[in-house]
Amino acid sequence: MGAYRLLLAVLVAVSHMGKTLFGLNPGVVAVISFLLISGFVMTSLIERNYTSTEKIPLFYLDRALRLYPQFLLYFVASCAVIYYLLPGTPQAAELTFKTIAQGLAMLPLGFYMFGVGGTQILPAAWSLGLEVCFYLVIPFLIIFKARGVAFALSTVIFMVACLGYINTDVYGYRLLPGVLFIFLCGSYLYKPQGKGLAIALGTALVAALMFAAIMAGLIERRPFNAEVTAGIALDIPAVYLLTRLGYHRIDEFLGNISYGVFLNHFVVMYFLRAFWPVAYDAHIVAAVLILAFVLSGISYYFVEKPALKLRHALRAGRKYEVGPSQGGEPAV
Template sequence: MKLDYIDALRGIAILSVIWFHCHLYHFSDPAFYSIMDTLGSPAALGVQLFYVLSAFTLFLSLNRRKKTDTGKFNFFIRRFFRIAPMYYVAILYYLYQDAYFFHQPISSTLNYHVYGILANILLLHGLSPVWINSIIPGGWSVGIEVLFYAIVPYLFTRITNLNKAIFFTACSLLFGFILTSILSQITGIQSDKLLNEYLYYYLPYQLPVFGCGIVAYFVVIKGHRHVKPLVAGFALFTVAFLIFSKTYVQHFIPNLPHTLHLFGSIGFALLIIGLAKWPVKLLVNRFTLFMGKISYSAYLTHFGILYWMNKILPQEIIPVHSVLTNILNFNLKFLILLLPIAFVSTITYRLIEEPAQQFGKRLLRRRIEHKEQMVESV
């Protein structure tokens, strides 16, 4: 089953991530940052779109293989060869870039990052605010994704219909918001930049995002439509509670966590449901499909490309003297930057991602054949 709209949405997700990071890397004129920040807020949700799509496709994959896979081991092997090889190459590159930036020997960089390197190699960096972005810029998203991998086989056995999916998403939404709100009031966390950022990154506050993908799976793939009044009421209460908290409670309890990514993820679930029925060409086309195919490589490589292009690309492609010309100039630079990002990502996809995934498939095939031979010999 080839779902073009899923690949296309991956393409849109990576384009929005790159667009947002182009802004953060100062490819827009500093005089107009406030308008670019406003425009960039929705683009910052590209990672959440990846998460929604990930949960959707993981449930789809587990459902397809539930009669053929003999255990969770196969699932984890497939996921490892999907993300780890390219991630390890990215670790090597960003360690070099770090050494270059600080004008120090690579040995000094290795010594400084020794625990962070180990955590990233084990793909456990999402467990620590210190390690989560310590090596690869934006590496937090991979760390949190891996933590979701750890629980998704269990969730698949427990979340078996649309009502359970909505209930799980609403519960994780309510729990994540309340827990994060409580933690954000602790003085030691408020005064620590890493801890403050981690409250956005960590799994409890991203789990409802994955939940939205599970909801979309049951609507699109399973065709579930009926929602029990009690479940619908609880979900609506949860959303209303968040809106009320951010609108009114914020005046009495400051520093409540951001909720844009939570509401955005609900929108992404609706987008998947809509595109499954009406795959409009504006969103599902050859370009978005291509970007979706190389999206993982593009995510890991684009930070490095932006680093070098920032040194050689002029601040102004066209003269900037107003909000409009700044937006035009920025988007021209964004289009220029897409060329080397797409080029490098295509190479890494062909040379690293595809061979690694094929190796993982061969490994699993041999394992299954070996098990079958053992059963026959008994």
């Protein structure tokens, strides 16, 4: 799934440069797929390495070692670019001790709508706060076999939000209660069996019908409800098929740089904006992506890969080198 994950990161980046696809925000559709992949990978990780409550703290440490190294690098880099090159901007206004501290904690980024965490230093990182919320609960849902109840409750919250009875954007896309069922669809795709596979594919079918109803005007279009339903309908079959594919070194390499691209494209955008404050035409979009790819390759090998060895040593209880099939799991 490496090439697919890199494509998702690119879609997030181009959406932040104001690009749409068939009138939809491609970044939102990509985030939905990241949630599904995360549900799949976390279920695999827990069932193979963290199958008891005593091991849950080790799971949290594993996740911190995954998320933080490149996040810290690009968060600090973004602060530096904003401070030195973009003074007097809304981004610069967020360079306060409180906002930076909340951002570094990562979890508050997922609650920016309540006035915490900030939105300007690394705007895409709000979904990392959502990821952290999922990491906090998924070991318990798997160990205590509570996925079914959580799926049902989350689906109800999403439906209420999608139909506009509560804030659609906040509760139907941003916060864990309304999107936990999307993570869990990915979870059900790990070792898919009759019931779990039926739940995931049935969810995709219902989402496709809801997307059609939204586009036809039968359900009022609200912030991102079309994108979220389209993402569920398209991404569940895509993730199911892609997880059936075998390992390929090029695919692994593309997946390895996807997290960096997801994190660093705003740093690149801010840097270029300081020197060429122009619209994002095709040339600027290409420049942003090329620089993001190069920086991500560097940060993967010098920042992410050492942490990857630590994570694998943590799981095995001993030190060993990273093999070709062990790299490149998704963060978002």
